[in-house]
C-alpha cells in the first residue's frame with residue numbers, strides 16, 4: 236500500500252505510513268483506494284477473485300467462544316450442581332429458578348461470596364441424591380441483555396422466560412435506541428441468542444431489531460490546563476474568550492467534551508427544568524442536533540427555544556382571546572375553495588409544515604428540522620394577513636398538534652384552552668393536503684436583452700405561447716419595446732420571457 240503523493244523509495248520515508256493509501260504492485264487493483272468501502276480495494280479484490288474463480292467473499296463475525304461465568308454474587312445463578320458421582324448435573328425443571336440467597340456476606344476476598352454459603356452450596360444431587368455442590372459462578376449480565384426484550388413481551392410469566400406466541404406477536408423490536416458502545420458486543424450477542432431460540436423453535440423472528448439508532452452524546456465546554464493536565468470549572472474562568480487558569484495563570488485549552496464531573500462540564504437538568512421547564516429542555520435537545528450526532532450544550536440556544544415557545548404561547552392565546560369574543564365561530568376544518576391570496580399562502584405554509592414534520596418524524600428522526608418547520612409555521616401565522624380567516628384557525632390547530640410531540644405539556648395546555656376536553660396526545664395527527672401546496676400563480680420575469688425590466692403574476696399553468704402573450708402585453712414590454720424590432724423571444728416556462736431586439 237502506498238501513501239498518496241509519496242514515493243516507494245524506501246530511504247526517503249522516515250516512518251511507515253499508517254493512513255489511507257492506494258494499491259500498488261497489485262495488478263488489476265493498482266491505484267484503487269485501499270479500504271472496505273464501495274469502490275475500494277477489499278470489495279474490488281473479492282470481485283476479482285470471484286470473477287476469476289479463485290475465491291469468494293465471506294462475512295466473518297469474529298464471534299469467539301464466550302465465557303459467560305463470573306465470580307460475582309449479582310448475576311443469574313448457573314443452574315447446575317457438581318456431583319462426585321454424576322459430574323455436572325442440570326437442575327431439574329421443578330427446582331427452577333435457582334434464586335440468589337439473601338444472607339450473603341461481601342468479604343471482598345476469594346471467590347464469589349456464594350461459595351462461602353455452605354447451606355446454599357450443599358445440595359443433594361438431583362440424579363443420585365448423594366451430597367453435591369452448586370455451581371457458585373453466576374452468568375455474565377451480557378446473557379440477560381441478550382434476551383431481556385423477549386421478557387418484555389410476557390413480563391409476568393411465572394412458568395417460562397416468555398411464551399412463544401406472545402413474543403412472536405411483538406417481535407422484532409421496531410426501533411432500538413442505544414449508545415454506540417453497544418453496537419458490537421451486545422448487538423452481536425442478542426442476534427446470536429435470537430437465532431439460537433429461533434433454531435430451537437421458541438421464536439419465529441430471524442433478527443431481534445428492525446432498526447438501530449445510536450444516539451449522540453451531550454457535550455459541553457471543558458477547560459483544561461495543558462501544563463498540569465487538570466480541568467478548571469467554568470465558573471472559575473473569568474473570561475471565556477480568553478480563558479486563564481486562576482491558580483497558575485496558564486492559558487487554558489478549550490474542548491467540547493462528553494459531560495463529566497471530573498471535567499466540571501456537566502449541566503444539572505434540574506436547574507434547566509426549574510428555570511425553563513421540561514418542554515424547553517426537550518425542544519433544545521431535539522433542535523440542537525439530529526439524534527445520532529453529538530450535541531453541544533449551549534445556554535443561548537436553550538434560551539432561544541424558551542423564547543420560541545413563548546412566541547407560540549402568545550400566538551395561540553391571542554388567537555383564543557380574539558376568537559372567544561367572535562360571534563362567528565370557525566368550522567373545525569377550513570374551506571378549501573374560493574380562498575383569497577393570503578389564505579392560499581397561509582394554507583400552503585400549514586400543509587408544507589404538516590408534510591415536512593410528518594416525514595421528519597416517520598423517516599430518519601430528523602427532529603431538528605421538524606422544529607425548524609414549527610418555527611416557520613409559527614412565523615407564517617404571525618405574519619399572516621388572513622388572521623380573520625378560518626384558514627388561520629386551521630393553522631393554529633395544526634401548530635398545536637404538530638408541537639405536541641416536541642413540547643407535550645405546553646401543547647396539551649394550549650389544546651385545552653382551545654376548547655378541547657381530550658388530551659392533544661389523543662387527537663388525530665393533522666392530515667396533509669397536497670392540493671394546498673399547488674401554486675396557481677407564478678411570478679414571470681420580463682427581460683429585454685437579458686436585463687430584467689419587470690415582473691408579472693400569471694397563471695401557473697400557462698403554456699409558452701400564453702407566457703409570450705402575457706409578456707408582450709406587459710407594462711415593461713410596452714415601455715421598452717416600442718419602436719424596436721423583436722428578433723427573437725426566449726420563453727423559459729415557469730420563469731421568464733426574454734426579448735432579443737435589433738441593434
Ligand SMILES: [Zn+2]
Pocket residue numbers: 318319320321322324360361362363364365367
Ligand atoms: Zn449424582
